[in-house]
Amino acid sequence: MLVVGLTGNIGSGKSSVARFLKEMGARVIDTDQVARDVVAPGTPALNQIIKHFGTGILNADGTLDRPKMARIVFNDPEALKRLNSIVHPAIRAEILKDIADYKTKRDAPLLVIEAPLLIETGMNNIVDQVWLVTVDAKTQIQRVMKRDNATAEQVTRRLAAQMPQEDKLPYAHRVIDNSGTPGETLQQLQQIWSDTIDRPQAQAE
Structure with a gap:
């Protein structure tokens, strides 16, 4: 049983790696999905966001207008800091619940927490290991340009x-x-799985 934080920058292909690991038998948690769940209508986090930013950041159905929120905080470091101070602790609390659940159920040899901001938010301190997905700069820029229909300049800025x-x-x-x-x-993942999961278990037996 191992809790791994899987991270990497945009265009590194974290999601593809997470998908491979899931197919290999890991239990995978996507923190992007958790981030959406913790700001669902009626949640304490969304109520705090409304209190700070007003009801103008809501869609007609009461959900958070994420593109509008992103525009508000994009050029306002203080607003971003305030938003993060609400959302990040809520995400961390959910992840800690998931880790506790995993340790109780023991339903997979590996729990993978896919988190773009794993290190930046200090969540690397709540996992057993950090697995970093890397990519060369040229491939990274090309991937993000294609995926997001963005220019090289836009990608470089991000x-x-x-x-x-x-x-x-x-x-x-x-x-x-x-x-x-x-x-x-x-191939790399199969080798890591063998070194990390299969061998220690074989030694324990």
């Missing part, structure tokens, strides 16, 4: 706003280079 990939390396117990083909990435 990358500049993130914690650099090389700054995350010291935190990583495992590094998965996802610059190549899906087959090459899968």
